[in-house]
Amino acid sequence: MLSYVSSRVLQTVAVLLVISFIAFLLVQNLGDPLAILLPPDATLAQRDALVRALHLNQPIVARFFSFVVDMLHGNFGISYRTQEPVAKLIAERFPATAELAFVSLLITIVIGIPAGVYCGVRPRSWMARAIMFTSIAGVTLPNFVVGVVLIAVFSVRLGWLPSFGRGATVNLGFWTTGLLTRSGWESIILPAIALSTFQVTFVIRLLRTQLMEVGRSEHIRFARARGLPDRRIWYVYAIKNTLLPVITIMGLQLGNIIAFSVVTENVFAWPGLGTLFLQSIQAADIPVIAVYLIFVGAVFMVINLAVELSYPLIDPRILKRTS
Amino acid sequence: MLDVRGLTVTLPTETVGITALDGISFDVKPGEVLGIVGESGAGKSIAGAAIIDLLVPPLKRTAGAITLAGERIDHLDAQAMRKVRGRRIGYVFQDPMTSLNPVLTVGRQLIDTMRAHLDITRGMARRKAAEWLDRVGLPNPRETLARYPHELSGGMRQRVVIALALCADPVLLIADEPTTALDVSVQAHILQLLRDLHEESGISMILITHDLGVVSKMADRVAVFYAGRVAEISTVTELFEDPRHPYAEGLLQATPRPSLTGRGHVIQQIPGVMPALGKIPGGCAFHPRCSRASEACRTRVPELREEGGRSYSCFHPIGGKAQ
Structure with missing residues (x-):
């Protein structure tokens, strides 16, 4: 270990x-x-x-x-554009992006996993077929199209939710959060949904394929032959065998959301890293771009590291293979 | 203990259903070991899986009555069937490498199985699980509980599989080729273990195998399967010394017997091969390979008839009355 x-x-x-x-x-x-x-x-x-x-x-x-x-030492250089320390610029914007990524990951888990399990367990039911059919839309539609449609329906036509910004934020000293105010939650819903459509459908499809495959395996058949309840078979015995690819993909996706939510942030005028990145590119603000690249790399690597360190907890055979 | 009448399993295709098991009948008496022998493809494993309603789709049971200890179990709903599996009928699969869940500990799989059927606490289940590992001859049962399947050898895994099949105290054990996937030296140990457990508990057993040597050591009676039908059911002694069905005789002659003088001993082959599913000829399925075949064998299917405590389906039995 x-x-x-x-x-x-x-x-x-x-x-x-x-x-x-x-x-x-x-x-x-x-x-x-x-x-x-x-x-x-x-x-x-x-x-x-x-x-x-x-x-x-x-x-x-x-x-x-x-x-x-x-x-x-925390010294990342100075922005050409604003003459402020790059670290400060990124620290200001990071909470917005992180919260957006967190909420869309939450949506992915809460919707994607049960729906994926359902489609994998009953691939022939009409519900599963309907989910699979709509999920094609989720995979193919670009985030910004989903975002624009959401704005058109829920902000412009129905007027239920705001179309831009982060709403009111609360400063916790080290972190400014929008998740403690009503307007903050209202503001985050639409961009989080837009950002999560792809991941949700991806997780559904991945889980379904994996579960259908594991469902045919001999150890699941043996678990049935021992009379274990269906829920236990699917949610423990089968799903644990499918978690490696699912967690890997979700980790990569979380990295993607944090790093490249540029387009979605732009559509919703979300004051996060994506917007900062666009502004820096327009101003050829090299120090910010460079640090942003390192930061994105670090985010990916840290998430990947966390994912890889979780592997042995899920599948003990990993340790044997690597040692 | 178990009575199977007219069990029929079909493989539905686009146009017609192919018959995989054609009205099989046999019974297992309390405390008896019934061997089921036949070539691969004869329908032995299908019969076993059909009894606990665990056929691999699209195979389907289409007719037949299955009675376990006086109770019909062929039309139970899913929930009632779950309580038969594991609790009334234990099932041992062929390959211990694939029949254990790779990401759950041995103890977890045993405890879950017991708790699915017996009203016991987690702690009690844990103690009983350790006892079971001890009974099936695994060293250090307490430590083995925390082991994952990949940490055990093939023979040890098959011992775990047997413990899993028996841990909810079933009245019947179906062992489907329990030693086929194991090394020869390990096979003898596993057979000995099955015999010991059978003698301790008096459990009824169906032993599915293609190995007549295994049958001669383990079984009281033998059912010989051929192309989805029962050719003959006799006691082991009767079958080995005085087979009725020409196929049973051919099978015996085709089995090499270990002996010092036996080199050069001619192994007689049955001419031809067993017909594949869907290509079974009319009349007696064995007639194209049978030296005793007559016109009747080509046109009519011989019924399984009882004579002096044994049954066979043949118009021209060896040393018996013609049908």
């Missing part, structure tokens, strides 16, 4: 270093930070001071090293 955990953690760190290096090269090679950060009438002394502060006078390996050390 210990060797499994440490090998996964080491892999994660290695990949993060590679991502950081790519982002670092981006910062180093695109644009001229001196031209952007220095006023036009700067003296040579000011220029030299800035060169030293940014470590521009050092070899590339040393600069990468200090880039990483800076990041470990």
